[in-house]
Amino acid sequence: MKIAVIGTGYVGLVVGVCLADLGNEVFCIDVDESKIESLKKGVLPIYEPGLKDILDINVKENRLFFTTDLRMGIKMSEVIFIAVGTPPGANHEADVTAVFNVAKVIGECMNGYKIIVNKSTVPVGTGEMVKDVIAKNMKGDYEFDVVSNPEFLREGTAVKDFTSPDRIIIGAETERAKKIMQRIYRGIVRTGKPLMITDIKSAEMIKYASNSFLATKISFINEIARLCEKVGADVKEVAKGMGLDQRIGPRFLQAGIGFGGSCFPKDVRALIQKGKENNIEFKIINAVETVNYEQRFIPVKKLKEIFGSLNNLRIGIWGLSFKPKTDDMREAPSITIINELKKEGADVIAFDPIAKENAKKILKDIEYGNTPYETAKNCNALLLLTEWNEFRELDMIKVKDLMKNPVLIDCRNIYEKEELIKMGFTYRGIGR
């Protein structure tokens, strides 16, 4: 199929490249000239393991093109994926302005039957509105279908999540649209991955409900962690025991400093807002957000329990990105935590294997170390904030000898507590 993917961000670029890899001819379109220019040179604007190789292959085989020419891309395509940003609006509702702007141009460029696919995370009901915008701007009477196809891509594993998803969700109204979407994804469905077809509104709701449930699991285990600390239980053991119940499952039960990223915080708030607009108060999901916000202040509390005042202390930070294998700093807990440390008068030096450049744009008044060891040098304490593999096999004796005080706050519970205590560290985990 000839496909246009509008938006070359964390979602759009992965979708475009992987759709090309399924054999389609794909135009990846963006308004940002510099992004398109760098993509044409094979330079990716995002860090996503494995994406570059697939991009290079499909460019070489003339299946993948990059352009800023939105109108040409629309006219040439049979299927158009809208993958533009839907950032939080004034009161946290998803701002779908960019989606509607694209829908307007699609209407103006209609020149035959097309399917318009909402890949961006959009509030329930957006599909209907996109349909109206296209119909209103059409110059002529063309048939088209709008489809909801929410993404479930996790940063750092987005290529795998596209090619080997737990499920593909399609919200569509006509047989014609359902057939074409099944054709697009048949390369994946053939490997046994379920493709569920439902109505547009339910497909839109599945996305919000799924992300909010995953966020609920995280805040749930973070609350359990608080009691574990008080009573002397180990939340890692508790999560392991819980996860053996098939109905609970072991994933998304790692206690830590809460969820960040561009999706969970945004989607949870957008769902709460959508509820408000419909006079529904989400009591559980409101609590999920509150617990998540509080979680970020726990590491500083722990440091103050140990040192009293943090004034003039030197604190080392291992990990800045909101999760491993990404350079994304959006809503990263490290931002709140480092700002709190600065407020307490501490000096901060931070290391991250990949996110340093993005972090420098946000966290300007801190030092940056080039290695974990350099970052630990002369520190009164170390905070492990992101569970990058780089931090799992360090020479911790060497780290201890480099530090002024061997204090380690393991905010993702990646170390063996007893081991570090035996080495002479003052160790604090989350919930253990």
Ligand code: UDX
């Ligand atoms: C998420 C959803 O998983 C994905 O389906 C959706 O399409 C986009 O949002 P992402 O935000 O990239 O993906 O990362 P994810 O791996 O889900 O982690 C989200 C946050 O939760 C991270 O900050 C992570 O540190 C945190 N987390 C995750 C925990 O604190 N504990 C866990 O057990 C799992």
